[in-house]
Amino acid sequence: METLEKTLANVEVNAEGYLKKIVLTDKHFEVINWLRAKQAEGTALSMRKVGASGLVDIKQFYALFPGGPLKISSKIAGIPKPASCI
């Protein structure tokens, strides 16, 4: 299986670059836990909110969860996909 080296995680991708498997680091868990906490509070989540969280900037967020960061991270966090356009 081809792997794609990202700054903070090893991400397995298929021939076309689609996400196969993601190795979760502490940073991933920080983001995931933050998402879960915010969701439990009832905050509407968006890309911009994650960028302003102080945990990661938007570029790092894309690097952690390539191929749709908010979608993939919320899936791993076990929360509904945020209904956000931004």
Add this chain to the structure above:
Amino acid sequence: MQDVLERPVTELEEVPVNEDKGKLKKVLIICSKGKLEDVYAALVMANGALMEGIEAKLFFTFFGLEAITKKHADHLHTATVGNPAFMPGMPTMVAGLPGFEAFASYMMKKEMDKLEMPHVTEFIQMIEAGGGEIYACKLAADMFHLKQEDLLDEVKGIITVGDMYALAEGEGSQIIFI
């Protein structure tokens, strides 16, 4: 000929199967207008594509260039005249009074702030952070006497129409014109 027709079909030609069922993989969004709402349409679609894991390229041309100039990016206006959907019933003469457009744009931006919509420059930064690419049209830039240094730092280059089409190359790619 007769021989060909009577010969039974023994082998079917293999038809290539599109495994991903025509999945959208890339969008090239061309923004040719400089009105607040048109520029935001382009930015929201580009950013939204990246959020879904779709590659996104933005090409600004003509009045759309206004949205990527350092000077005007965060000071775009919405048109109050020639826009029947804007405050229906508003007489055109009133909508054209000095300062009305600025006031309407200010109100619109206030509403957008409530929805936590980022300003144009921040939006462009978000798109770049997500791997999106932003380009300006050479012909329009020449026409409006704009140089690379007049444009936002995130603008990757001033390119020709041919280069623009090259950006959209590949399977599962779409071009959107605004």
